[in-house]
Amino acid sequence: MLRQLEFSAPNQVVREQMYDSMLESYRNEDLQLRDCDVEEMCIDMALNGNWRPFFIKIADTIRNYSSNRDKQKGESYVHGFTFASVLRNNYYLPISENYNAAGYSDVYLQPRLGNYPELQHSYIVEFKYVKSSEPDSEVEAKRAAAIEQINNYAQTPQVRETIGHTIFPIS
Numbered sequence: 680m681l682r683q684l685e686f687s688a689p690n691q692v693v694r695e696q697m698y699d700s701m702l703e704s705y706r707n708e709d710l711q712l713r714d715c716d717v718e719e720m721c722i723d724m725a726l727n728g729n730w731r732p733f734f735i736k737i738a739d740t741i742r743n744y745s746s747n748r749d750k751q752k753g754e755s756y757v758h759g760f761t762f763a764s765v766l767r768n769n770y771y772l773p774i775s776e777n778y779n780a781a782g783y784s785d786v787y788l789q790p791r792l793g794n795y796p797e798l799q800h801s802y803i804v805e806f807k808y809v810k811s812s813e814p815d816s817e818v819e820a821k822r823a824a825a826i827e828q829i830n831n832y833a834q835t836p837q838v839r840e841t842i843g844h845t846i847f848p849i850s
Contacts, residue, residue, distance in 0.1 A: 724768070724800065724802075725771075727800075734804075737765075741761075753808045757806055761804065771790055771791060773787070785805050786803070788803070800845050800846060
């Protein structure tokens with residue numbers, strides 16, 4: 680069942696000891712609580728089809744932490760970074776360059792229905808790299824091409840057989 684972990688302790692003394700110990704560990708290891716946010720995004724994506732926050736977080740991370748040299752690699756860098764990031768989403772088996780009758784989809788997030796039968800959504804990610812200097816019309820043209828490719832991939836037997844009862848959110 681998809682649900683968040685809940686912190687509980689048998690009494691106040693143990694609760695304070697556990698809290699102090701966890702807080703010290705976070706400080707010593709310079710850990711951040713952001714992983715909880717990512718898990719919430721993954722659950723929201725899997726159950727409600729709300730994929731935007733998850734992928735916006737990936738895009739923001741690329742934008743904020745990538746060097747100019749990384750950015751020169753273009754689509755392949757974005758593809759690799761995104762693929763590494765989706766590996767954190769336990770509810771899907773990410774498949775890069777998945778071959779199907781319509782070609783190769785960049786990333787197919789195959790639902791892990793054996794482990795999580797309550798999943799409601801599946802995803803196919805197609806990358807189209809656009810330089811910031813290109814006009815909005817070029818962005819829209821590439822977006823339309825990506826949507827067409829995704830729709831073609833989604834109709835192939837290889838994908839239809841693995842999505843089970845899940846659906847692809849429309850956007």
